[in-house]
Amino acid sequence: MSPTPFILMELQPVFAWIYELLQSLGFKGDLLTVVVYAGLGVTVFGVLALLALYLVWWERKIAGHIQQRFGPMRNGWHGWYQTMMDGLKLLQKEDVLVDTRDKPVFFWAPIICFVAAFCAYVVMPFGEGLIVADLNIGVLYIVAITTFTVISLLMAGWGSNNKYALLGGMRSAAQVVSYEVPMVASILTVILFTGSLSMVDIVESQSGMVFNWFIFRLPFGPIAFMIYITAATAEANRTPFDIPEAEQELVAGFNIEYSGMKFAMFFLAEFVNLFTVSAIAVTLFFGGWQGWEFIPSWIWFLGKTFMVVLLLMLFRWTYPRLRVDQLMEFAWKILVPIAFANLIVAGWMKHAGWYW
Amino acid sequence: MGEPGIVFWILSIVILVSGFMVVSLKNIFHCALFLILCLFSVAGIFILLGAEFLAAAQVLIYVGAVAILMIFAIMLTSNLASEKIQQSNENVLVGFFVCVTFAISAVMLLAKTYEGVWGRMTITEPLPSQNIATLGKYLMTKFMLPFEVVSVLLLAAMIGAIVLARKESA
Numbered sequence: 228m229s230p231t232p233f234i235l236m237e238l239q240p241v242f243a244w245i246y247e248l249l250q251s252l253g254f255k256g257d258l259l260t261v262v263v264y265a266g267l268g269v270t271v272f273g274v275l276a277l278l279a280l281y282l283v284w285w286e287r288k289i290a291g292h293i294q295q296r297f298g299p300m301r302n303g304w305h306g307w308y309q310t311m312m313d314g315l316k317l318l319q320k321e322d323v324l325v326d327t328r329d330k331p332v333f334f335w336a337p338i339i340c341f342v343a344a345f346c347a348y349v350v351m352p353f354g355e356g357l358i359v360a361d362l363n364i365g366v367l368y369i370v371a372i373t374t375f376t377v378i379s380l381l382m383a384g385w386g387s388n389n390k391y392a393l394l395g396g397m398r399s400a401a402q403v404v405s406y407e408v409p410m411v412a413s414i415l416t417v418i419l420f421t422g423s424l425s426m427v428d429i430v431e432s433q434s435g436m437v438f439n440w441f442i443f444r445l446p447f448g449p450i451a452f453m454i455y456i457t458a459a460t461a462e463a464n465r466t467p468f469d470i471p472e473a474e475q476e477l478v479a480g481f482n483i484e485y486s487g488m489k490f491a492m493f494f495l496a497e498f499v500n501l502f503t504v505s506a507i508a509v510t511l512f513f514g515g516w517q518g519w520e521f522i523p524s525w526i527w528f529l530g531k532t533f534m535v536v537l538l539l540m541l542f543r544w545t546y547p548r549l550r551v552d553q554l555m556e557f558a559w560k561i562l563v564p565i566a567f568a569n570l571i572v573a574g575w576m577k578h579a580g581w582y583w
Numbered sequence: 584m585g586e587p588g589i590v591f592w593i594l595s596i597v598i599l600v601s602g603f604m605v606v607s608l609k610n611i612f613h614c615a616l617f618l619i620l621c622l623f624s625v626a627g628i629f630i631l632l633g634a635e636f637l638a639a640a641q642v643l644i645y646v647g648a649v650a651i652l653m654i655f656a657i658m659l660t661s662n663l664a665s666e667k668i669q670q671s672n673e674n675v676l677v678g679f680f681v682c683v684t685f686a687i688s689a690v691m692l693l694a695k696t697y698e699g700v701w702g703r704m705t706i707t708e709p710l711p712s713q714n715i716a717t718l719g720k721y722l723m724t725k726f727m728l729p730f731e732v733v734s735v736l737l738l739a740a741m742i743g744a745i746v747l748a749r750k751e752s753a
Binding site: 329331332362363364367368370371372374375377378381382384385393396397400401404407422423424 | 610612613616619635636638639640642643646647648650651652654655658659714715716
């Protein structure tokens with residue numbers, strides 16, 4: 228890290244200070260590691276929960292303005308604490324349980340969904356040196372751990388013992404399994420040039436000027452990004468790919484029997500997933516936390532990620548929903564061939580050395 | 584590496600218990616979920632062995648694809664989904680003895696080769712940080728033939744599945 232006047236705005240010294248504080252309190256060895264990682268986990272969890280609350284509010288505002296209304300306005304300035312009030316309301320609500328549910332499956336589904344959504348942040352580079360653990364399988368870890376979201380949706384669909392919920396769960400499984408193929412192929416295109424799966428390496432390989440960002444690597448960069456963002460929209464179960472919870476067909480989809488805090492967990496996990504796919508897009512294609520040095524790296528990262536989130540939100544409120552068969556056809560007949568052709572072209576260009 | 588730590592024992596217990604649940608529970612959906620837990624814990628063992636790539640591949644392929652498709656099949660098969668399934672038949676006693684014999688011989692084999700295997704498996708030098716690159720290099724050079732054979736096998740399985748599926752619809 229180069230010395231800049233705003234160095235105090237970087238979060239790294241704060242972490243170093245906490246580390247020293249813990250050491251002075253007598254923690255050492257394995258215990259220190261455990262305490263540090265538990266603290267990191269709680270911090271990341273808190274930040275993300277708060278972030279998800281605000282993403283809900285933001286989404287509602289955008290939806291409102293696109294539909295020529297205001298969105299939430301009552302609680303605070305332009306309704307800024309509306310979602311918190313909603314959360315409190317959901318906390319107080321009775322947990323309505325169906326008698327015919329599959330008890331353990333019904334109970335564990337929202338928990339697995341919630342935990343899986345947060346697990347991806349272990350390897351997320353929030354800023355320069357701001358990463359919980361730089362695993363050398365970085366991206367692959369995220370792709371692997373997010374499959375538990377599908378399992379939780381399947382569990383919710385099954386455990387509810389409701390035909391709409393079951394249909395929603397099955398649709399989500401079919402969709403995510405299909406869209407994972409083009410998504411991984413587009414991620415592979417980036418990996419090809421990075422030569423490493425580690426998130427930090429991926430970010431650092433895009434350092435220097437703006438044209439080193441992967442999205443500007445013509446012609447395969449933009450294509451890979453478009454495939455990724457399409458598949459990511461499907462992975463996050465958002466319109467135009469939100470058939471697992473298509474209201475007009477399935478009432479509410481997989482979460483139809485969930486109420487109170489269990490519903491809130493699904494709801495929050497959805498928004499955490501939205502932030503996750505955007506953050507991965509930023510890391511892979513927009514140079515992660517790179518930017519001008521007088522702005523701290525984590526602000527760059529958050530800013531870029533919010534831009535991608537905004538893009539996904541605009542998608543959601545602009546496009547109509549696809550039909551199930553159209554959705555599967557689109558994945559297998561259009562996205563997968565383009566993704567693989569793109570990967571082959573990128574590999575050939577890498578071999579020929581036609582890149583910068 | 585040295586002595587297996589507490590994490591190893593926890594993972595082993597989870598693997599064994601969930602593996603037992605897979606073959607003993609009456610509700611086949613619960614069996615599938617325990618299979619997922621079992622496979623996930625095996626990925627944990629891979630991480631303990633320093634094989635992160637293998638762990639991620641394990642989760643990605645077995646949990647992410649195989650287990651989900653299994654659940655999918657269970658959900659689509661109505662007589663599998665609704666009824667309680669008897670998982671054992673009259674050959675349970677014979678099967679039990681076969682399994683016990685296999686387990687005993689496996690343990691004996693391990694006990695005999697424990698020293699040698701452990702000695703060879705102990706990693707003395709630090710792992711390369713980019714062991715995925717090494718893995719890829721070996722797959723494309725030294726282990727080219729097995730890699731290609733596996734690919735052909737998977738391709739054959741895929742074509743077979745398509746042929747079977749088409750026959751039904753025709």
